[in-house]
Amino acid sequence: MGMLILGIDTSCDDTSVAVNWNDRTLSNIVSSQVKKHSEWGGVVPSIAKREHERLIDVVIEDAIKVANRNRKDLTEEISLENIDAIAVTVGPGLAIALEVGIRYAKELNKKYNIPIFAANHMEGHIFSVLTKNSRGKKIVEFNYPFMSLAVSGGHTELVLVKEVGDYHLIGRTLDDACGEAFDKVGKMLGLGYPAGAIIEQLAKEGDKNAYKFPVPMRKKNNKEILFSYSGLKTSVLQVIQDIKSSRQSEKLSKEEIINISASFQYVAFEHLVDKLKLALEKYSVKDIFVVGGVSANLTLRRTLKKNFKDYKFHFPQKKILTGDNASMIATSCYYNLNSNSEKSKKLIKDFDEIDKIDRLPNMKLF
Ligand code: KG4
Numbered sequence: 001m002g003m004l005i006l007g008i009d010t011s012c013d014d015t016s017v018a019v020n021w022n023d024r025t026l027s028n029i030v031s032s033q034v035k036k037h038s039e040w041g042g043v044v045p046s047i048a049k050r051e052h053e054r055l056i057d058v059v060i061e062d063a064i065k066v067a068n069r070n071r072k073d074l075t076e077e078i079s080l081e082n083i084d085a086i087a088v089t090v091g092p093g094l095a096i097a098l099e100v101g102i103r104y105a106k107e108l109n110k111k112y113n114i115p116i117f118a119a120n121h122m123e124g125h126i127f128s129v130l131t132k133n134s135r136g137k138k139i140v141e142f143n144y145p146f147m148s149l150a151v152s153g154g155h156t157e158l159v160l161v162k163e164v165g166d167y168h169l170i171g172r173t174l175d176d177a178c179g180e181a182f183d184k185v186g187k188m189l190g191l192g193y194p195a196g197a198i199i200e201q202l203a204k205e206g207d208k209n210a211y212k213f214p215v216p217m218r219k220k221n222n223k224e225i226l227f228s229y230s231g232l233k234t235s236v237l238q239v240i241q242d243i244k245s246s247r248q249s250e251k252l253s254k255e256e257i258i259n260i261s262a263s264f265q266y267v268a269f270e271h272l273v274d275k276l277k278l279a280l281e282k283y284s285v286k287d288i289f290v291v292g293g294v295s296a297n298l299t300l301r302r303t304l305k306k307n308f309k310d311y312k313f314h315f316p317q318k319k320i321l322t323g324d325n326a327s328m329i330a331t332s333c334y335y336n337l338n339s340n341s342e343k344s345k346k347l348i349k350d351f352d353e354i355d356k357i358d359r360l361p362n363m364k365l366f
């Protein structure tokens with residue numbers, strides 16, 4: 001027996017819909033709006049809302065079409081009528097963007113009588129590691145409790161996962177998120193938005209020791225499990241301004257850009273290593289999930305494995321699963337529906353509760 005889950009995520013600037021058969025993802029359509037936002041140097045909520053509204057019908061249609069192509073002999077023809085549950089992100093995210101997905105889910109509920117699971121976007125990121133492909137392959141072996149490091153444009157969070165539904169926030173950022181720091185440094189270097197993947201590529205050619213940016217919180221031997229990226233961002237800006245004023249030119253050389261990229265990235269990841277070390281001294285786990293947009297970075301993956309040889313690292317299995325996507329939302333729904341934990345049961349909305357489902361821009365996991 002299994003269930004068909006329609007996942008919907010409109011929390012930020014990606015319109016995404018997925019169809020899962022249990023934890024197998026049959027389709028995961030992500031329609032990125034990045035081009036619409038990049039000229040503004042960041043996400044503009046009103047543009048995100050408008051684009052979600054424009055795209056959602058087509059993205060749902062595509063998700064159903066692709067799911068049918070991938071379903072093989074798993075189940076009968078997939079259509080909205082035979083979806084068993086809708087998992088829709090209700091937070092955290094941009095209020096007016098979240099609203100589009102929630103409204104759509106409610107319409108589908110009314111039309112086809114499908115129950116709704118009010119999903120947490122950050123819980124989704126954690127489960128992005130456990131999504132299987134359409135053949136049910138790629139089973140990850142892990143044990144609870146495990147540590148999850150979420151590194152994205154909006155979040156830098158260490159979460160101890162005791163079981164499905166039982167999450168403990170161990171560390172968070174005091175200011176900028178890790179991906180946000182990549183984007184801001186990218187802007188200073190004139191690389192466009194988002195800049196994470198561009199900085200990763202440039203850093204490969206650069207010298208990570210060319211500029212000595214201070215690793216955040218190391219100076220005072222700060223042992224708190226907290227992240228901070230705004231000081232690093234300011235150090236990078238200072239170096240760029242010094243170079244420009246010494247040459248009385250607004251342009252950096254290619255060599256300076258690749259060296260700043262490499263030096264910044266190195267320090268950004270050293271900071272993650274420092275704080276993860278502290279968390280692992282305090283909490284006993286064997287498995288570490290690393291999720292979110294920045295987890296696509298292969299230098300980060302290598303750095304973590306090198307620094308923590310006694311642990312088993314798990315990353316999303318495909319690049320599309322590192323960023324915002326709806327497959328992770330459908331997979332988190334599957335895990336919650338199959339959990340005995342009281343906490344996860346509470347998330348499941350029955351028909352009477354559907355009207356009460358509302359956007360929760362600051363939704364917490366804890
Ligand atoms: O998870 P995500 O797609 O959206 C949020 O929920 O924020 O993450 C996007 C963030 C952006 O800041 C982007 O620059 C960063 O992830 N990112 C990367 C890489 N790919 C994306 N950062 C570093 N290296 C990458 N390869």
Ligand code: ZN
Pocket residue numbers: 121125152292323324
């Ligand atoms: Zn995200």
